[in-house]
Amino acid sequence: MRANVIAVKIDCGAADERCSTTTGVYVAIRNRIANQLQNGARRLTAYLPSAQSIEKFQSELDDVRDKIGDTRMERLFANHQGPQLLKWLHYLPIYERHFSPYREVGSVSLLELGVYRGGSLKLWREYFGPASQVFGIDIDPACARFDGDYGSVRIGSQADPDFLQGVVQEMGGIDIVIDDGSHVMKHIKASFETLFPLLSDGGLYVVEDLHTAYWPSFGGGYRSRRSFIETAKGLVDDMHHWYHRRAASQPFAKDQVAAVHFYDSMIVFEKRKVERPTSVMVGG
Ligand SMILES: C[S@@+](CC[C@H](N)C(=O)[O-])C[C@H]1O[C@@H](n2cnc3c(N)ncnc32)[C@H](O)[C@@H]1O
Numbered sequence: 001m002r003a004n005v006i007a008v009k010i011d012c013g014a015a016d017e018r019c020s021t022t023t024g025v026y027v028a029i030r031n032r033i034a035n036q037l038q039n040g041a042r043r044l045t046a047y048l049p050s051a052q053s054i055e056k057f058q059s060e061l062d063d064v065r066d067k068i069g070d071t072r073m074e075r076l077f078a079n080h081q082g083p084q085l086l087k088w089l090h091y092l093p094i095y096e097r098h099f100s101p102y103r104e105v106g107s108v109s110l111l112e113l114g115v116y117r118g119g120s121l122k123l124w125r126e127y128f129g130p131a132s133q134v135f136g137i138d139i140d141p142a143c144a145r146f147d148g149d150y151g152s153v154r155i156g157s158q159a160d161p162d163f164l165q166g167v168v169q170e171m172g173g174i175d176i177v178i179d180d181g182s183h184v185m186k187h188i189k190a191s192f193e194t195l196f197p198l199l200s201d202g203g204l205y206v207v208e209d210l211h212t213a214y215w216p217s218f219g220g221g222y223r224s225r226r227s228f229i230e231t232a233k234g235l236v237d238d239m240h241h242w243y244h245r246r247a248a249s250q251p252f253a254k255d256q257v258a259a260v261h262f263y264d265s266m267i268v269f270e271k272r273k274v275e276r277p278t279s280v281m282v283g284g
Helices: 011-018 022-038 052-066 072-078 091-106 119-128 141-146 161-171 185-198 209-214 228-239
Strands: 004-009 045-048 109-113 133-138 150-157 174-179 200-208 257-263 266-271
Touching: 045 150, 072 091, 072 119, 091 119, 091 174, 091 200, 091 257, 091 266, 109 119, 119 133, 133 141, 133 161, 141 150, 150 161, 161 185, 174 185, 185 200, 185 228, 209 228, 228 257, 228 266
Parallel strands: 004 045, 109 133, 109 174, 133 150, 174 200
Antiparallel strands: 200 266, 257 266
16 A cells, blocks of 8 residues: 655754755655655655754765765766755666766757756756756646746646647757656656657657556556556567567567666666667687
């Protein structure tokens, strides 16, 4: 059974200076909630201390900081100030691994599904630099207030193909998609089916927070046909279509999915035109 978050209290009060960044506070809340979830809690509390318990809180923050490595992405995250940003720590080195080659290109077109408080758009802008194009979409009209801060924000649903196609047309193409939206299976699939074919050759499609693929409340379930994890496994089979006679699960998958990387709660698809593999013997 899923737990309910019943109390999240942020109360840095007099300890503000020692809490130092909003990010640190936020990461600590998330970790505390994640730990309670892992321990099977059904009622969650995340209480951040007032001045009298700041030492304990500070040691928690130090522990979180110890878990943040030294890649450019992690440094940007750890030093993030301003609009709140919500990311699992283990995503950061994965971003670095897959995004750094695009950073070297000098300009990318990135679309994120799910803007929330606008913090991630700042992270992408800082990571990819001013020459890159950063767009975010969100169903919540309140997110329109972030339009123009670190990127462009458009309001609409990730499950609406016409809306998504319009955004991509406005962008003039996309190199990277990050789905951090509703995390509902049918929304994830709808976005993927619309956006993956529109990705540039060499592009990346990232889907986050796929623990929801195991949760019926998000339309998922263990080995459920509707789970996006199962969709991705189907794409792995499609990638290997040279070696079996089953029909492809997605029409585009046969020759455009070059790699599917599975991580905890995250999948990264590499889009590249693929040709029948060739084996060649050399030497001897
Ligand atoms: C996890 S938050 C995004 C966090 C943000 N990317 C970050 O890293 O800080 C999810 C966002 O998805 C939005 N959302 C929920 N359902 C959506 C839908 N159907 N289409 C687009 N956005 C949706 C929510 O309004 C919320 O702002």
